[in-house]
Amino acid sequence: MSKVLVLNASYEPLNITNWRRAVVLLIKGKAEQVEHNGKYVYPEFPIPTVIRLRHYIRVPYKEIPLTRRNILYRDGNSCQYCGYTGDELTLDHVMPRSRHGSDSWENIVTACVRCNIKKGNRTPKEANMILRHQPRKPYSSLHFEVAKYVNGGSHQEWQKYVIGI
Known part of the structure; x- marks a missing residue:
């Protein structure tokens, strides 16, 4: 109903x-x-x-857990670089962890395996890849x-x- x-x-x-x-x-x-x-x-x-x-x-304020499931849902189960929607999605750090990128809502996006490998250990700007949506924490x-x-x-x-x- x-x-x-x-x-x-x-x-x-x-x-x-x-x-x-x-x-x-x-x-x-x-x-x-x-x-x-x-x-x-x-x-x-x-x-x-x-x-x-x-x-x-x-x-009372309730923190939204930063989980793979929640990130995939926030990003519409699609790659934030090319728009691919399928089973082979990974999580990508916008600012790589090797460069002190954090595990946060604002730094993790959904990416297909191909885009994640292409981006590698670079920022999206350095890899000439544009994010479809800026990552942000749900309200x-x-x-x-x-x-x-x-x-x-x-x-x-x-x-x-x-x-x-």
């Missing part, structure tokens, strides 16, 4: 829930409807796609899940509430 983006009182994305839970929050007065999809539960009561909580919820742990729905074509209305998608 339909998913609903839940925003904090400050319009910061908190999580994704199902439409039934969202309707319960609306009926109890704990949230207000921000966006709807044109479908109705009852006449005059549309099914929400985005709701905002009326009271601010304090959320929140919810980023990947929201991106899946927005980039998948459903819930385009979520895009204006999430930074970096």
